[in-house]
Amino acid sequence: MSQQLGPFTADRIYRGDALELMRSIPSDVIDLIVTDPPFAINFKAKRLNYNREGSNVMEGYVEVPADEYAAFTYTWLKEAYRVLKKSGSLYVFSGWNRLQDILDGLDKAGFQTINHIIWKYQFGVFTQRKFVTSHYHILFVVKNPRAYTFNKMEHYPEDVWVINREYWKGKRKTPTKLPSDLVKKILLYSSNQGDLILDPYLGSGTVAAVSKELGRHFLGFEIVEEYYNFAADRIMATEQG
Numbered sequence: 704m705s706q707q708l709g710p711f712t713a714d715r716i717y718r719g720d721a722l723e724l725m726r727s728i729p730s731d732v733i734d735l736i737v738t739d740p741p742f743a744i745n746f747k748a749k750r751l752n753y754n755r756e757g758s759n760v761m762e763g764y765v766e767v768p769a770d771e772y773a774a775f776t777y778t779w780l781k782e783a784y785r786v787l788k789k790s791g792s793l794y795v796f797s798g799w800n801r802l803q804d805i806l807d808g809l810d811k812a813g814f815q816t817i818n819h820i821i822w823k824y825q826f827g828v829f830t831q832r833k834f835v836t837s838h839y840h841i842l843f844v845v846k847n848p849r850a851y852t853f854n855k856m857e858h859y860p861e862d863v864w865v866i867n868r869e870y871w872k873g874k875r876k877t878p879t880k881l882p883s884d885l886v887k888k889i890l891l892y893s894s895n896q897g898d899l900i901l902d903p904y905l906g907s908g909t910v911a912a913v914s915k916e917l918g919r920h921f922l923g924f925e926i927v928e929e930y931y932n933f934a935a936d937r938i939m940a941t942e943q944g
């Protein structure tokens with residue numbers, strides 16, 4: 704029997720607005736949150752307004768307007784803090800453009816920073832008059848710096864990670880999929896078999912699929928129907944580790 708978490712069941716994903724759904728998760732139940740929230744950047748591809756649902760295509764990405772990003776960020780980070788166990792950790796991805804809002808939100812919500820990781824990837828977008836951006840920030844934060852999971856896998860684990868984005872040639876995909884190797888690394892270092900992992904902004908479902916593969920439990924939310932369906936199929940096709 705899967706664990707019941709208020710109205711949710713572990714090892715399932717739900718379609719809806721993370722800001723609302725997170726409020727229904729009971730307090731102190733999640734071991735690790737790994738998430739790559741919307742960044743408030745201007746996606747050219749069929750961008751939809753915040754809170755509107757996707758229509759027909761995988762480009763139906765939901766964004767948050769820049770001037771609402773700080774409030775949006777604090778709202779979900781406050782819930783993230785509440786639902787995490789006392790020994791829980793959070794890894795949140797951020798582009799450079801709204802990093803200040805993420806850092807402020809983490810402080811205000813009560814998190815303690817353990818590492819500020821740089822993820823270096825290939826395929827930066829070509830530029831004429833500035834440097835090509837080819838990294839993301841990953842903030843690794845905890846509730847209690849004296850009690851959190853850290854399975855040291857390497858002798859000298861550095862905080863700059865060079866991990867390539869995946870080619871999904873000819874396959875249907877969402878525009879911002881994280882590489883599975885990157886998510887695997889986080890899960891192996893910061894969780895154990897049987898732990899419960901939350902991703903409130905699932906996209907293509909990488910965090911949930913990798914959790915299943917590594918024998919962790921998962922819970923996740925996604926607002927766009929096409930992405931939700933894509934993630935659900937992908938998780939179903941993933942073998943339980």
Ligand SMILES: C[S@@+](CC[C@H](N)C(=O)[O-])C[C@H]1O[C@@H](n2cnc3c(N)ncnc32)[C@H](O)[C@@H]1O
Nearest residue numbers: 720721739765879880881904906907909925926
């Ligand atoms: C950067 S993507 C996540 C990508 C994901 N890590 C992957 O590997 O595919 C962010 C996702 O959050 C979703 N999203 C945006 N606002 C949301 C909200 N309020 N509630 C739930 N999902 C939301 C977007 O539709 C998008 O799929």
